[in-house]
Each structure stands twice: as C-alpha cells, then as structure tokens.
Amino acid sequence: MFRTLLLCAVLLPLMGCGDDSNDPSGGNPDSGDPAKVTYAESLGVDLSAMTLLPSGLYIQDLGEPGTGAEAVSGAIVSVRYMGWLPNGTVFDSTENKAAFSFVLGRGSVIAGWDQGIAGMRVGGKRRLVIPSSLGYGRNGSPPRIPSYSVLVFDTELVSVR
Numbered sequence: 001m002f003r004t005l006l007l008c009a010v011l012l013p014l015m016g017c018g019d020d021s022n023d024p025s026g027g028n029p030d031s032g033d034p035a036k037v038t039y040a041e042s043l044g045v046d047l048s049a050m051t052l053l054p055s056g057l058y059i060q061d062l063g064e065p066g067t068g069a070e071a072v073s074g075a076i077v078s079v080r081y082m083g084w085l086p087n088g089t090v091f092d093s094t095e096n097k098a099a100f101s102f103v104l105g106r107g108s109v110i111a112g113w114d115q116g117i118a119g120m121r122v123g124g125k126r127r128l129v130i131p132s133s134l135g136y137g138r139n140g141s142p143p144r145i146p147s148y149s150v151l152v153f154d155t156e157l158v159s160v161r
Contacts, residue, residue, distance in 0.1 A: 032132025032148035034058055040088030043152055045129060057115050058129035062154065068122025069160035073105030077117060078158040083151060091144040091151075099158040110135050112151065120157040128153040 030036050034056070039045040050058040071077045078099040083092040094100055102108045104117060112130030120126055130151040132138075140147040 029132075029138075029148055032135075032137070032150060034129045034131050034150045037086045037150050039086045039152070040084075042088050043084055043086070045086075045127075045152060047129065050127070050129065053115060055111070055115060055134060056131040057112050057134055058127075059116050060127045062125040062127055064124075066121030066124030066157055068157075071104055071117050071120045071157055071160050073118065075104050076101055076161040077104050078160075079113075079117060080156045080158055081153050083153045085145070086150050086152065110151075113153075116153075117155065117157065120155075122157050122160055125154065125156045128155060 034047060047058055050060040052058055069075075078101040080094045080099045081092075082090060082095065084090055102113075105114050107114065110130065112128055112134035115134065116126065116128035116130070128151075130153065132148040132150060135149065135151045136145050136147075138147050140149060145151070
C-alpha cells in the first residue's frame with residue numbers, strides 16, 4: 001500500500017510535464033510573448049524601435065502625433081485599424097467600414113487596446129504589438145485568432161467624445 005502511494009506521489013506530478021500537445025487550446029503559451037515570435041517581413045515590426053510598457057505591450061507612434069483631443073479613460077473613442085497575426089495574416093480591419101467606437105478604459109475591448117490607445121491624440125497613428133495576455137490569451141478568438149496569439153495593430157485615432 002505504501003509503495004503504491006509513493007508511486008502515485010512520484011508519477012502524478014510528472015503527468016503534467018511536457019509540451020503543450022495535449023493542450024485543448026492547441027497553442028503554446030510561449031508564442032504569446034512578442035519577443036519570442038517571428039514577424040512577417042511585410043509587417044515591418046521592429047520591437048527594438050518600440051516602447052515596451054510594464055504590461056508587456058509594445059507601442060510606437062507612426063509619423064507625427066495627433067494634435068486633437070487626447071484619448072483618456074472614460075471617453076468614447078473612434079479608431080480605424082488593421083490587425084495582423086505575426087505571420088502577416090490580416091484578421092480584422094475597418095477598411096471600407098466605419099471607425100470602431102468604444103469607451104476607453106472600461107474593459108469593453110482587449111486590454112492591449114485600452115492601454116495602447118490611451119494617451120493618443122486625434123489624428124495620431126500608433127502601432128500596437130500586443131502579447132496574448134493582453135489579447136485573447138489561451139482561448140484565442142476562433143476561427144481567425146489562434147490561442148496565445150500576439151496581435152499587431154496599426155491604429156489611427158479618429159475622434160474622442
């Protein structure tokens with residue numbers, strides 16, 4: 001009896017070890033770290049030229065910053081955007097659509113957007129490289145966004161109300 005318990009005590013912890021091939025989400029948590037993925041050359045992502053926030057979000061203003069109203073928590077902001085997976089696949093865009101509006105800082109969008117849009121001014125453009133922990137995480141957003149995906153967005157702040 002004691003040997004059986006000892007054997008269980010040794011083997012049970014080992015059963016959880018290994019790769020993520022048995023992960024029902026199909027992803028690898030390491031692939032959600034922007035510094036651990038390879039970006040399609042067409043995206044032009046250069047993490048060393050970007051600002052890394054303490055949360056793990058990378059931001060980079062593109063061109064001149066906007067000169068209009070500032071995006072602050074609680075404001076309704078409208079944003080035009082293009083979103084890519086690191087391999088260069090577009091998963092969402094406002095191209096040929098109206099700008100996307102939401103209340104900033106209220107959790108109505110992924111955390112990477114709440115953090116990355118804050119501080120922008122109307123007319124400004126910003127690139128966001130979002131770790132999976134600030135995006136869709138383990139669950140992803142099927143069918144377009146796999147689990148643990150880093151997300152790349154080019155954004156433009158259209159209005160603040």
